Amino acid sequence: MSSATPPPSVFDGIAGVIVVLVLLAEFGMLHATLLFLQLRLYAAQSFLLSVLAGVAAYAKHVPELYALAVLSCALKVFAVPATIRRLVGQPSQEIAGSGVLGVGTRTLLGLAVTAVGFFAAKAWHIHGTFLPSTALSLSVSVLLVSFVLMIVRRDVVSQAVGLFSLENAVSLASLVVAAAMPLLLEVAFLFDLLVAVVVFGVLIRTHQLRRRSFLTTDLTELRG
């Protein structure tokens, strides 16, 4: 029994499970076939982050994190998906055919970058004050998988959602390494995201109106 990995504390375990669910939501977005499913997964991922902030606030007695959790929930779970939905305006359109790679290859690629995330975070030797260091590894993995999402899906919605979820990964990393960051800074980041959402929403809408599709492969005018 000596070679067994010792268990984390209950708080670390729960935080770890939430962060793993954040990563699984990212994988879900990587495979989602419907536009609205992808948006729902993004909302779920953002909700999990808010829950994590709330759990950390409760367990470690950091009241500022409650404010962050509520703000991030209001913006990322409700405002951002609603804005995108409003700007896109099409009911459950398929984005299924936009994957450059098959399901298996995509999963393996996602797992490979997840491993890179774990190795990278391990090499930094950074230990968070409130959350376990596994959360930092997983946040780097979420960030890398969101890059994979933007690279292998050739539709504007996936690429925008990939960018938004990348912001989620950065928020998660900041929760681990700088949870006591001034609230004002966090709020500024959140509103930056909102600007990005509006800009991307307008771009998605323009692309859709001009090309009648979400696929970026239709952008052929400037090809040589």
Next chain:
Amino acid sequence: MNPTLPDPLIQIFQVGTVTLAGPGLSGFIARVEARLQGRRGPRILQPYYDIAKLFRKEALAPTDASGFFLMAPFVAFACYLTIPLLIPVLTSYGLPLGYMGDILGGGFLLALASFAIATAAAETGSPYAQLGSSRSKTFGAITEPVVLFVVFAVALLTGTDLPYALAATVRSGAGQIVRPAHLLAAAAFFLVILYETGRIPVETHNGTNEFGMIEEARSFEYSGPYLAILRWGSSMKQMIFYVLLINVFLAPWGLASNGSLVAVVLAVLALLGKAAVVGVGVAVIDNSFAKLRLFKITQLVAAAFLLAVLAVFTLYLGGG
């Protein structure tokens, strides 16, 4: 009066529970499924009546089939009788012969049973049976890595890969239950069970849709007592998977911690109750999803593989 039973007798009870409760569990799930679909459904005891009826029927075999065709159901049945010796069905402590094999040993026995049935099906010359045989081996090859990674996760969690040790580890504290690696490995194993028991995403476990048939097609050429043994074995396999999920991964509570008769009887009742709960869950999942095209099975396996590999990553690289 509460006599203490000798360990060998409890071990026989373990095998007996899986053997006798298997068809009942299938009947219960079929009943729940019928209710979910708004039908009255068969009796819970119907699988027992079916098996008894098949034992009284004449057995026929294809003309070109060899003795192996007739032997295969018994080989598989013997494998399913051996596995309950290795896993904590009723007790939280190891019984005689309980440590003769680990989870991999149990996996090998399951694979041997599946191999025997698939080989016998391939031998019949019947296109449907051969199709089932080929499909089960093809998809078996892609689910194997998932099972292996689940075993690796268990090994990293406990430092051994004995089912009794994992159950004891899970019982040892709340930190063990909520740790991500344990939950991920359990979820991956649950997806493997859904596939192995023909619940999702393409197969119809009652074998009415040829395009989605995998396991069911293999028994096409069997009849009489041989078919009875195959059906019985198949329900035992389902029970074994449920026992592994319940008593090793999810809820290893309610097991007998000593050999007293009352504790063993209570353990039997607890196991039946827990298996019924898992059965209801599986029936609900099975009836909430539309059946998919055969080749969509890779998506389910990819999801299970993702969970299992993440379990190993969080343990080996993340320390969780």
